[in-house]
Amino acid sequence: MREMAKAADLLEWYDRHARDLPWRVRPAARANGVVADPYRVWLSEIMLQQTTVAAVKSYFQTFTARWPTVQDLAAARDEDVMAAWAGLGYYARARNLLKCARVVADEHGGLFPADHATLLTLPGVGAYTAAAVSAIAFDLPEVVVDGNVERVMARLFDEHTPLPAAKPILTQHAASLTPDTRPGDYAQAVMDLGATICTPKRPACGLCPWRRNCAAWAAGTAPELPKKSPKKKKPVRLGIAYLARRVDGAMLLERRPDKGLLGGMLGWPGSEWDDAPAEAPPIRAEWKTVAGEARHTFTHFHLRLTVRTALVPMDRQPTRGEFLTRDEFSPADLPTVMRKAFDLAQGA
């Protein structure tokens, strides 16, 4: 009979293999009493939601350099934070990030709460993030379950029930392994294991400290776990974007409404995105159509964007949006799909 996996074995592995990440206090430093800054832990966890470590790194550096404390972030202008988040995706995270920073600054004296229940009340903080902050920043023995942990547990216990139905049982398994000593390091250790060894494809089982305890390794089923319910196919939608340049170089842009796709972000005025978009020019002009199209894939549909451009005089007033001067606007402030439209118009 296989022996039950032990947290201590994983912690031993983590002590030797922990990745050096900008938001992480390494195990050796933790042993010397260094504690994590809850602000940095929270910020990193929000950025890491459904987002790779590689994509997050530079954004984390930018944010912490510009807004070193939660009070600094709470005092920031909305448009500056949205611009700094541009390109990272899931923009509701940025809107909730600001809301949360202001709640912590105004209602919690600038200190992040440590307990799971209070963390859960914060905007953008769900079950995973609350547990992660509680464990990593305050070393409390919360059960941290993200996609990595789900995969590790599904394999360790050879659980074939597909996600998301399997979530409760996988959480129970995770709870059974969570230790009272070094829970913060343990949480990061399981996620590191999932990210580097117990990977979705071609897991490196030969290097796994829990191999001898792994039911899926014994059964040879590790690579096919966890099972997932089948996903839907993405429809194609069409759209038209209007890039108006004023003679002084200012560009006509529009702040998108807070709710919905790309909420709160800058974008080009345009048509609806559907099967047969109607023309919707935001200003009277001689529009020229750029050859080709900007293609972009969102979570649930593919977009093919036709780009029209125009040069307009200083005194012409738009019916939508507003002109932003060269000083007020950089293409880097745009979400990627809008930047693609800009690049296409530039001939890039």
Place this chain on the structure above:
DNA sequence: CAGGCGTGGAG
């Protein structure tokens, strides 16, 4: 509870 919500990298 299923669907909305981004993006870039890997295979």
Place this chain on the structure above:
DNA sequence: TCTCCAAGCCT
């Protein structure tokens, strides 16, 4: 080119 997917949250 296409599919999968990465430290989820909200409604």
